[in-house]
Amino acid sequence: MPDSPAEVSYRRPTALAVFLIVAGLIGVWAAFMLTVDKFHLLADPDAQLSCNFSVLIGCAKNLNSWQGSLLGFPNPILGLGGWTATIAVGAGLLATRARFARWYWIAFNVGVLLALILVIFLITQSITVLDVLCPWCMVTWSVTIPTFWAVTLYNLKEGNIPVPERARRVFRTLYSWVPLITIVCYAIVAILAQIQLDWIHRAFV
Template structure:
């Protein structure tokens, strides 16, 4: 989603991905807060040993920067959602803004890839809300790559 990725398709993609990611991050933030408040709390996304948000939320990886990871999602997906709505409203955003958004998406994708590896390989559990975030980031990264290829072709 560099500067050439404009228009209603980009706006809808950003709006839908931003809304889904923000919803998942909000639920994860709430569940993490409840778990921090009460270590015996069972999050709504803990179904069994394999589908277990509890194992993931209690791991060191769940607070990679010293605070709960979903807080990054609250901020990042709010920006993505807002950008989508602004584009749908017809605003033209500067190239530097699109480049900054692309940088944020790439940084988010790299972090999500690391979290996916940690969840699947190291912790050995899956969190449904985390998987929503993974899917949203895959879609955003794919759209970003497509936009970059289109820009390169002219």
């Protein structure tokens, strides 16, 4: 059966698909490492974890805090599920020429938005309350931020999130700036951490 005009004109977002797979793999790896470390702490509260480098850099304090189990179970379990779903979306984009339904994109966007909100909360708690930087947590932060911007701006420019055509043109431009936007976000987090924790001088104390 010949392709419909919509299928012919549809350009598969290959770059986004590959990014989602790579980001998902990194996120799953970080969540898995945190889960393993949590098991170590449950078996031995005094266990020396591979992620504990100094007073400032380590994950034991985060994993043992209430912030580390917001829903009554360790946060890394959310990561294992969420990043696996991200890989599945990326693989689905590569495996089919058909468009995903709008509701599917919006549901996925809601998911990455909730992930970003959680990450912002955990960044704030790490910097201002726990006074520690968790390596595997930071890996998760580093992929959550660009994932949110990439998915959201893609949906806005493609009209999956309904906006006027003029706004879609703006979002098409912003979509190409996702790497720069991500770097700016990283810089903001680094500056806030420096102001609060003086991490440049304390990192390996």
